[in-house]
Amino acid sequence: xxxxxxxxxxxxxxxxxxxxxxxxxxxxxxxxxxxxxxxxxxxxxxxxxxxxxxxxxxxxxxxxxxxxxxxxxxxxxxxxxxxxxxxxxxxxxxxxxxxxxxxxxxxxxxxxxxxxxxxxxxxxxxxxxxxxxxxxxxxxxxxxxxxxxxxxxxxxxxxxxxxxxxxxxxxxxxxxxxxxxxxxxxxxxxxxxxxxxxxxxxxxxxxxxxxxxxxxxxxxxxxxxxxxxxxxxxxxxxxxxxxxxxxxxxxxxxxxxxxxxxxxxxxxxxxxxxxxxxxxxxxxxxxxxxxxxxxxxxxxxxxxxxxxxxxxxxxxxxxxxxxxxxxxxxxxxxxxxxxxxxxxxxxxxxxxxxxxxxxxxxxxxxxxxxxxxxxxxxxxxxxxxxxxxxxxxxxxxxxxxxxxxxxxxxxxxxxxxxxxxxxxxxxxxxxxxxxxxxxxxxxxxxxxx
Amino acid sequence: xxxxxxxxxxxxxxxxxxxxxxxxxxxxxxxxxxxxxxxxxxxxxxxxxxxxxxxxxxxxxxxxxxxxxxxxxxxxxxxxxxxxxxxxxxxxxxxxxxxxxxxxxxxxxxxxxxxxxxxxxxxxxxxxxxxxxxxxxxxxxxxxxxxxxxxxxxxxxxxxxxxxxxxxxxxxxxxxxxxxxxxxxxxxxxxxxxxxxxxxxxxxxxxxxxxxxxxxxxxxxxxxxxxxxxxxxxxxxxxxxxxxxxxxxxxxxxxxxxxxxxxxxxxxxxxxxxxxxxxxxxxxxxxxxxxxxxxxxxxxxxxxxxxxxxxxxxxxxxxxxxxxxxxxxxxxxxxxxxxxxxxxxxxxxxxxxxxxxxxxxxxxx
Numbered sequence: 001x002x003x004x005x006x007x008x009x010x011x012x013x014x015x016x017x018x019x020x021x022x023x024x025x026x027x028x029x030x031x032x033x034x035x036x037x038x039x040x041x042x043x044x045x046x047x048x049x050x051x052x053x054x055x056x057x058x059x060x061x062x063x064x065x066x067x068x069x070x071x072x073x074x075x076x077x078x079x080x081x082x083x084x085x086x087x088x089x090x091x092x093x094x095x096x097x098x099x100x101x102x103x104x105x106x107x108x109x110x111x112x113x114x115x116x117x118x119x120x121x122x123x124x125x126x127x128x129x130x131x132x133x134x135x136x137x138x139x140x141x142x143x144x145x146x147x148x149x150x151x152x153x154x155x156x157x158x159x160x161x162x163x164x165x166x167x168x169x170x171x172x173x174x175x176x177x178x179x180x181x182x183x184x185x186x187x188x189x190x191x192x193x194x195x196x197x198x199x200x201x202x203x204x205x206x207x208x209x210x211x212x213x214x215x216x217x218x219x220x221x222x223x224x225x226x227x228x229x230x231x232x233x234x235x236x237x238x239x240x241x242x243x244x245x246x247x248x249x250x251x252x253x254x255x256x257x258x259x260x261x262x263x264x265x266x267x268x269x270x271x272x273x274x275x276x277x278x279x280x281x282x283x284x285x286x287x288x289x290x291x292x293x294x295x296x297x298x299x300x301x302x303x304x305x306x307x308x309x310x311x312x313x314x315x316x317x318x319x320x321x322x323x324x325x326x327x328x329x330x331x332x333x334x335x336x337x338x339x340x341x342x343x344x345x346x347x348x349x350x351x352x353x354x355x356x357x358x359x360x361x362x363x364x365x366x367x368x369x370x371x372x373x374x375x376x377x378x379x380x381x382x383x384x385x386x387x388x389x390x391x392x393x394x395x396x397x398x399x400x401x402x403x404x405x406x407x408x409x410x411x412x413x414x415x416x417x418x419x420x421x422x423x424x425x426x427x428x429x430x431x432x433x434x435x436x437x438x439x440x441x442x443x444x445x446x447x448x449x
Numbered sequence: 450x451x452x453x454x455x456x457x458x459x460x461x462x463x464x465x466x467x468x469x470x471x472x473x474x475x476x477x478x479x480x481x482x483x484x485x486x487x488x489x490x491x492x493x494x495x496x497x498x499x500x501x502x503x504x505x506x507x508x509x510x511x512x513x514x515x516x517x518x519x520x521x522x523x524x525x526x527x528x529x530x531x532x533x534x535x536x537x538x539x540x541x542x543x544x545x546x547x548x549x550x551x552x553x554x555x556x557x558x559x560x561x562x563x564x565x566x567x568x569x570x571x572x573x574x575x576x577x578x579x580x581x582x583x584x585x586x587x588x589x590x591x592x593x594x595x596x597x598x599x600x601x602x603x604x605x606x607x608x609x610x611x612x613x614x615x616x617x618x619x620x621x622x623x624x625x626x627x628x629x630x631x632x633x634x635x636x637x638x639x640x641x642x643x644x645x646x647x648x649x650x651x652x653x654x655x656x657x658x659x660x661x662x663x664x665x666x667x668x669x670x671x672x673x674x675x676x677x678x679x680x681x682x683x684x685x686x687x688x689x690x691x692x693x694x695x696x697x698x699x700x701x702x703x704x705x706x707x708x709x710x711x712x713x714x715x716x717x718x719x720x721x722x723x724x725x726x727x728x729x730x731x732x733x734x735x736x737x738x739x740x741x742x743x744x745x746x747x748x749x750x751x752x753x754x755x756x757x758x759x760x761x762x763x764x765x766x767x768x769x770x771x772x773x774x775x776x777x778x779x780x781x782x783x784x785x786x787x788x789x790x791x792x793x794x795x796x797x798x799x800x801x802x803x804x805x806x807x808x809x810x811x812x813x814x
Contacts, residue, residue, distance in 0.1 A: 115771060116771070116774070117771055118770075119778070121729060122631060122727075123723050123725065123727065123729065123730075124722050124723040124724070124725075128512075128516050131512055132510075132512065132513065135510050135512055146631075147631045147633070149633070150633045150634035150637055150725075151634065153634075153637065154634065154637065224630055226630075255630065
């Protein structure tokens with residue numbers, strides 16, 4: 001008898017699901033149909049959109065236009081979906097949230113036009129969230145964590161009329177999808193500038209007699225031995241080296257993007273190894289806390305560290321995501337194609353360093369910093385200038401030419417070769433995500449796996 | 450003579466099913482009421498709108514409904530797997546690790562055999578291999594319990610951590626791209642080894658697997674000799690021995706079944722839903738399913754209701770968190786409140802409180 005009830009219930013359940021299945025299949029069909037329509041509208045000025053297109057042309061000059069356009073989206077109808085890996089309690093996501101808030105203000109969007117989902121892990125929950133946002137009518141969905149990429153990519157193939165933008169990823173150009181985009185700031189520029197600040201501090205310490213030129217060794221708390229981190233610490237090191245030529249650096253990894261205890265421990269260990277200045281590419285305040293306790297100057301990331309290290313923090317390299325978000329959302333409004341890779345630096349106000357901590361920084365730092373920033377902006381200074389560093393004792397060009405250059409991961413270095421020209425490495429130009437994964441001379445990197 | 454009123458608890462004997470369920474329903478209503486207070490207290494929003502948001506989040510669109518169903522069947526299949534072990538009073542707290550091992554085996558098959566074999570063959574291999582891996586993870590504690598009478602709760606619990614470490618090691622080999630410390634979506638382009646979409650629904654295959662598993666498990670429990678034996682073992686080893694039951698054999702056999710199903714759940718998560726593997730693949734379902742199994746007193750219909758309710762509230766509160774700009778931790782708070790009431794009400798199902806008047810002097814004497 002009971003068995004009968006089970007089977008009846010299951011049959012009912014199956015029936016219900018089949019129905020649900022049919023319904024959503026037809027939804028999909030409808031979505032595909034409308035997509036095709038949208039595509040048609042994009043490529044050719046279809047008859048029914050001609051009027052609207054004409055209107056666009058008339059009002060194109062006025063930025064405040066809220067008219068419906070043939071290919072773009074009326075600002076009032078715009079919906080932006082955002083997927084964050086963390087929330088406002090975590091520096092990396094906090095910076096993105098601030099960027100979204102800036103974008104909202106810049107474009108004059110209302111609160112209910114931006115749907116933000118926080119604490120979305122790098123799993124199918126990201127796919128769920130992306131699909132959900134697309135279903136809610138978002139024309140653009142933005143995700144901020146590296147591990148979100150493949151899920152965003154999956155959603156992008158299923159919703160061709162929605163723009164999916166992913167920070168720190170690398171697959172947009174090769175995916176062949178016109179609605180999937182990668183973006184990143186040229187954070188290496190800001191790291192270079194923060195390296196200059198560190199180098200000047202080292203010079204001050206050498207002049208004071210606290211350290212000698214030979215003991216000017218910096219320590220770097222890295223997250224993973226991965227291009228984004230390697231590019232970051234190399235630019236920091238080159239910044240320091242530009243003012244303090246004898247500097248060396250030791251890098252150790254925590255194998256986590258955010259692990260307060262591990263970052264604290266690694267920083268402490270680096271200090272014990274003789275490092276006289278510490279910087280980091282990890283998301284917590286673990287390293288500055290250790291530096292404050294040991295009285296060692298430090299350079300932070302993402303947020304101003306003076307709250308936890310008032311007597312040792314020099315400055316922090318920060319991302320300013322607002323202009324990137326504004327550009328992408330503006331493209332959706334205008335109906336312009338968003339490039340597959342988007343990257344902005346000092347010139348577009350995409351990166352910065354936090355205000356210098358006058359108490360700790362060497363005298364004259366601000367002037368030097370302004371000078372370096374101006375040089376980066378006008379293109380006279382390239383961070384990865386191949387004349388400023390060597391790989392295995394030879395220049396990067398020679399190392400590539402004679403085949404002695406090995407990727408840290410033992411992979412092919414074709415990508416590096418393609419990015420080297422005009423005497424510098426073109427970081428974040430063809431691909432928005434950092435690609436410089438070469439350990440240069442002067443840096444010792446302890447590989448943990 | 451001083452008189453004093455005291456409350457003391459009395460164990461209920463033979464509470465009627467109707468009464469037990471009415472206590473539980475009252476608990477659910479109280480939980481919803483407290484949740485409403487919390488949400489309204491934080492957001493200042495209209496409680497009806499808040500509950501509207503919950504319903505919208507859980508079943509508002511067809512894809513949200515399917516996510517709710519997907520999460521629900523994960524809990525159900527693990528709860529079904531735990532049932533035989535718990536009925537035998539073998540406290541299997543290792544479902545999480547068994548899920549992870551099943552998932553790991555699935556990922557391995559997808560990565561190494563994916564490009565070589567036909568999809569239907571891959572699905573069969575995935576199902577078999579994931580069940581075997583889960584089984585191994587349950588077999589070890591079962592053998593130790595059967596032969597050395599070790600504490601199975603601790604053993605199974607610790608095995609979870611071993612499984613997590615193994616996954617960490619596997620990620621080093623499989624990470625994509627290198628250095629990223631994550632495996633990414635496996636076979637994203639060709640979808641080799643992904644469980645098939647049926648009628649356009651990618652999670653329907655999981656639903657069917659779960660339905661079949663549940664029918665088999667509960668028929669096994671109710672109608673087979675094995676089911677009877679494991680219940681007797683659960684009551685008393687001595688009784689079982691007296692009845693001529695081989696206790697060691699029953700322990701090992703039952704635990705194999707239980708952990709193989711948890712392994713299958715791992716395959717469903719990896720091949721049928723997330724298509725990746727990480728230490729959070731289990732997502733705590735191995736533990737939540739324990740609550741589902743206990744709450745529903747191992748009744749399959751109750752399991753469906755309890756897991757649906759839990760997932761419904763969870764998905765719903767994620768939506769209200771987005772609606773009202775709350776942190777997603779809000780959904781954990783809601784789930785916590787509901788579990789508090791659901792578990793707490795079992796006290797009132799088993800005990801009743803009586804207020805009696807006692808004579809203090811007498812009590813002292």
